Amino acid sequence: MLVRQLFEPGSSTYTYLLADPVGGVAALVDPVLETLDRDLALLQSLGLRLTHTIETHVHADHLTSARKLRHLTGSRVVAPAMDALPCADLGAREGETLRIGTLGLQPIFTPGHTSTHHAYLLDVGPFAVVFTGDALLIDGCGRTDFQGGDARTLYHSVTQKLFTLPDDTQVFPGHDYQSRRVSSIAQERARNPRFAGKSEDEFVALMAALNLPYPRKMPYAVPGNRMCGECPPDVPDELRSPCEIGDQG
Numbered sequence: 001m002l003v004r005q006l007f008e009p010g011s012s013t014y015t016y017l018l019a020d021p022v023g024g025v026a027a028l029v030d031p032v033l034e035t036l037d038r039d040l041a042l043l044q045s046l047g048l049r050l051t052h053t054i055e056t057h058v059h060a061d062h063l064t065s066a067r068k069l070r071h072l073t074g075s076r077v078v079a080p081a082m083d084a085l086p087c088a089d090l091g092a093r094e095g096e097t098l099r100i101g102t103l104g105l106q107p108i109f110t111p112g113h114t115s116t117h118h119a120y121l122l123d124v125g126p127f128a129v130v131f132t133g134d135a136l137l138i139d140g141c142g143r144t145d146f147q148g149g150d151a152r153t154l155y156h157s158v159t160q161k162l163f164t165l166p167d168d169t170q171v172f173p174g175h176d177y178q179s180r181r182v183s184s185i186a187q188e189r190a191r192n193p194r195f196a197g198k199s200e201d202e203f204v205a206l207m208a209a210l211n212l213p214y215p216r217k218m219p220y221a222v223p224g225n226r227m228c229g230e231c232p233p234d235v236p237d238e239l240r241s242p243c244e245i246g247d248q249g
Contacts, residue, residue, distance in 0.1 A: 008032040011062040020101025027052040027100045033063040054078040056133025057117040058225045061215040067229035071245045082116035087228035110135040112154020113142035133174040138183045151207040163189045
């Protein structure tokens, strides 16, 4: 098993490469359009064939490269089944294992940041990691004020689902804004200031007081990601060329 963490600085997004090196196949979790060339080069350098791209949710801060990667590599687009995206090839559902070669990836329904958000657990013998998307970040969590987000729902997703995983499960978040890379379930349960020692009502009050501005790319990222990375009409010029699919890719 191979897991590689990759970073896109514009949106502070982590993309994850997970691979079965014996079978030579790989998946990308939450790929970002701007880093498509980097990701293709990495796959080539490792001698891996991309079989799946996997979304934790419909992102509001960047465009996914899922659609273009499918065009270039033949990979299948995986998104939460609840989103019912016509562009997706497979729907992720809790209780239904996603197979990446010999690896089994377990979707975990973790709503609250968005209404259909899923995390993904990879448990291989003594090595377990959970790709938490925006549900659980290092010393934080995703916002809950749009796309069907709900603070009470997120509190339950984190405390009753993610925090019940074994202590040494590594936490790979969807974002980090302070150059942190990895945490653990034990660490987040013990010291995450959004949850540690907080009642549900305290968490709801904390989230309601954030008053964050909406993501800059949200007006075109959300509709574009509901089309698996297709250019919506109002996408900026600098992104139109990368997300269009032409004869040369």
